[in-house]
Amino acid sequence: MTAIKISVAFVGRLLLSFLFAIFLAGSISAAVQDKTILVAASDSAFEQQEQSASHKEEGKFNAGEMIMEHVVDNHEWHVAEIGSLHLTIPLPIILLYESKLYTFCSSRFHNETHSYMGFKLEQEGPHKGKIVRDGDHGSVTEHPAVYDFSITKTVLAILMSSFLLILIFVSVARAYKRNRDKAPSGIQSLLEPLIIFIRDDIAKSSIGEKKYEKFMPFLLTVFFFIFFNNLFGLIPFFPGGANVTGNIAVTLVMAVFTFIITTVSGNKHYWVDIINTPGVPWWLKLPLPLMPIVEIIGIITKPFVLMIRLFANITAGHIIVLGFISLIFIFGEMNAAVGYGVSVFSVAFMIFMNLLELLVAFIQAYVFTLLSALYFGLATIEPEHH
Amino acid sequence: MELITPGLGLIFWMTLAFSFLVYILGKFAWKPILQMLKERETSIHEALNSANKAREEMKQLQFSNEQLLQEAKNERDAMLNEARKVRDKLIEEARIKASEEASRIVESAKASIQNEKMAAMTDLKNQIAENSLTLAKFVLKRELSDPLKQEEYVQELLKEVKFN
Numbered sequence: 001m002t003a004i005k006i007s008v009a010f011v012g013r014l015l016l017s018f019l020f021a022i023f024l025a026g027s028i029s030a031a032v033q034d035k036t037i038l039v040a041a042s043d044s045a046f047e048q049q050e051q052s053a054s055h056k057e058e059g060k061f062n063a064g065e066m067i068m069e070h071v072v073d074n075h076e077w078h079v080a081e082i083g084s085l086h087l088t089i090p091l092p093i094i095l096l097y098e099s100k101l102y103t104f105c106s107s108r109f110h111n112e113t114h115s116y117m118g119f120k121l122e123q124e125g126p127h128k129g130k131i132v133r134d135g136d137h138g139s140v141t142e143h144p145a146v147y148d149f150s151i152t153k154t155v156l157a158i159l160m161s162s163f164l165l166i167l168i169f170v171s172v173a174r175a176y177k178r179n180r181d182k183a184p185s186g187i188q189s190l191l192e193p194l195i196i197f198i199r200d201d202i203a204k205s206s207i208g209e210k211k212y213e214k215f216m217p218f219l220l221t222v223f224f225f226i227f228f229n230n231l232f233g234l235i236p237f238f239p240g241g242a243n244v245t246g247n248i249a250v251t252l253v254m255a256v257f258t259f260i261i262t263t264v265s266g267n268k269h270y271w272v273d274i275i276n277t278p279g280v281p282w283w284l285k286l287p288l289p290l291m292p293i294v295e296i297i298g299i300i301t302k303p304f305v306l307m308i309r310l311f312a313n314i315t316a317g318h319i320i321v322l323g324f325i326s327l328i329f330i331f332g333e334m335n336a337a338v339g340y341g342v343s344v345f346s347v348a349f350m351i352f353m354n355l356l357e358l359l360v361a362f363i364q365a366y367v368f369t370l371l372s373a374l375y376f377g378l379a380t381i382e383p384e385h386h
Numbered sequence: 387m388e389l390i391t392p393g394l395g396l397i398f399w400m401t402l403a404f405s406f407l408v409y410i411l412g413k414f415a416w417k418p419i420l421q422m423l424k425e426r427e428t429s430i431h432e433a434l435n436s437a438n439k440a441r442e443e444m445k446q447l448q449f450s451n452e453q454l455l456q457e458a459k460n461e462r463d464a465m466l467n468e469a470r471k472v473r474d475k476l477i478e479e480a481r482i483k484a485s486e487e488a489s490r491i492v493e494s495a496k497a498s499i500q501n502e503k504m505a506a507m508t509d510l511k512n513q514i515a516e517n518s519l520t521l522a523k524f525v526l527k528r529e530l531s532d533p534l535k536q537e538e539y540v541q542e543l544l545k546e547v548k549f550n
Contacts, residue, residue: 072389073396094395126388149395158400162407169415176422181429195419216420217412225407249392253400257408315389 060333063326071243071318074129074153075106075121079238089238091156095119095131096147106150119146154250157242161229169224198223198369206373211380215373218261222254223369230314230361234354245364246314248307255303258372263299266379274299302375306368313364317357324350517547 077089090107097119108116114123115134122130131150133143151159168187175188184192203212203219229250232240244250274295276285284291324346332339521543525536 068389073393130388147394149398151399152393152396154396155399155403158403162403165407166410166415169411169419173415173418173422176419180422181426192423196423199420199423213420217416218408220416221404221408221411225404247392247396248390249396250400252392253397253404257404 061326061329063323063330066326066329067319067322070322071246071315072129073243073247073249075109075131075150077153077156077238077242091153092151093119093131094149094151096149097133098144153242154244154247157229157232157244158250160239161225161232161244165221165224165228194223195220202366202370202373206370206377207380208377215261215265215376218257219369219373222257222372223365226254226310226368227361227365230365231358233314233318234357234361243315243318245310246318248311251307251311254310254368255307258306258375259299259303261372262302262375262379265376267382269381269383270379302371306371310364310368313360317353317360321350321353321357324353521547 075093076091079087079089081087088107090105093102093104093106093108095102102117102119104116109121114121118134119131120134122128122132131146131148133146135142168191172188172191175184175186179185179188183189198220199212199216202223203216207215226245229244233243233245235241275292277291277295280291327346328339328343331342521540524543525540
């Protein structure tokens, strides 16, 4: 009962947040003629004017730029914009430059030159959003490289979702201890089917009864991390909205984890199959080791595909939804009435896409976990005795 | 912050956060949860097994109960039969004994009747003889002239004689 209530409340809140976003988008679209939503957060009225002027010069609403800005990582968390007031959470900047550590707040970049302590936040070009040494321009470097370890929007989202995951699952674990040998209750009963699903249908069926246990912590963590972050990515404002699982660095790290675990737990049979694949004609292995090369490439492509699949699916979903929002502004620039007319269809498609994304959120988490489990299963399979 | 080039800082933080997450969740969440799930499953499995066993035992018990009941019934029947036989035999014996006794009693009664009869006859004979003698005595006492009177007297005397 509680579980159903929670999930209903959750979906309801999600829909409500979408409606709110739509309302927000609608109210902004009215003011879009003389303003742009693309201005970075600002501290002074002067900068505001300067920026809106520069944007006017540049041209009007740039959908591609807006979408990219929402999909990629950022050094600050733009929460909302009400009129000319920008609600932005400044995030800490941590830089490693010539083996020295520089830490300051990202709001320091809010000045005319967008630079502080000799570091500059690129505003234009292919390296937009990157921190470089003053005087450098993207790849044109005169100075040593600046290593950026800042707590960016994505890092903060990762930390927050990790904290939430720990909070939820440790409390669920406590509920299991409390309700020993009793029926699950509350959030425990909401998550238990998922845990059992991962254990029985993913781990046991792909790795096998005997060896699945040591892979369970990783599989469960990766599933819930992806699933939760996918869902948070669908929430359009502050606690959510960060494109965590649609960030290639995040998927890269998870894929590397899968790769390392597969490689470390690979048994003799696994390596023999790679170097000396059975059932393959000898001339594919000697003098030119074609088959081993293909197999070794296969080891790398497996996690690579994992990385690309999750990243592409989630990013594509975000881009489509943002594209529908952009349509409103593009048509709104022609004529406010047309903008409102298009908004009806855009919103309808957005709701449809968001529902689809809810499904994708689960499916991608499932696919990543299942494929990881399959790779672990391949690495630990025992040779059949005939 | 390009779309398809992973940022170094993000890789660093993600690796840190994710390793930490796997470790913490693995130690404080997944381990107890999976252990409890397993425990619950085994306990359910055991409960089902023992229920099955109990049912089997119940069946066995019922069967043996029925068997016991049947045996008891058989025994009772046997005992009843035995008793009936004993009773019949007893009755038969009693009857035979009774009839023997009866015939013996009858026999002895007959014998004693015979004896009594003989005694009575003897007694009667004796009495008749005595009476005849007394009669003769009285007759002899009277004169024997008048034969009519004699006759009358005899009659009179005879009236007096009473066979008791």
